[in-house]
Amino acid sequence: MASVKKLNIAILTISLLLVFLHHADLSRAAQSLDDRVNEIAHSLMCPVCQGQSVAESNSNLAQDMRQIIRKQLQEGKSRDEVIAYFVNRYGESILASPPPKGVNWLLWVMPALAIVLGGFAIGIYLHKTQSAKKMRSTATKTEKPVTDSDYIARLDEELKKHES
Secondary structure, three states, X not given: OHHHHHHHHHHHHHHHHHHHHHHHHHHHHOOOHHHHHXXXXXXXXXXXXXXXXXXXXXXXXXXXXXXXXXXXXXXOOOHHHHHHHHHHHHOHHHEOOOOOOHHHHHHHHHHHHHHHHHHHHHHHHHHHHHHHHHHHHHHHHHOOOOOHHHHHHHHHHHHHHHHO
């Protein structure tokens, strides 16, 4: 009886998982045309606006570009084909994020390199401060503590030297 109950729970769980995955595929496939236009428009910079994407800009050129994107998507072109159209027309400066090739690869590599080198520098600094602390603590442990009687004895010796 318990095994039948476990089997029913397993079947129900698998069924719910399959329904969920199917629903997720349908929602991705049913992404509206407006969403796709907006996604592509965000990846392109407006040629006449300073620092704004085509999706953010209200200029006439940006509105025309959004219409071209919509028309090309309705014709069945892919995202890459639409972006390639604008790159051919305006150059790679139209892209919101430059492709990692040529000199642009530095833009992609430098942040990671800076983090690695910064971590390395911090590690060296911490290692040096820890080793300096250990050296100071071992130096103070090995030295004989000076007492008042030692000072008095040295003072007496100095006085005897000067008296004679």
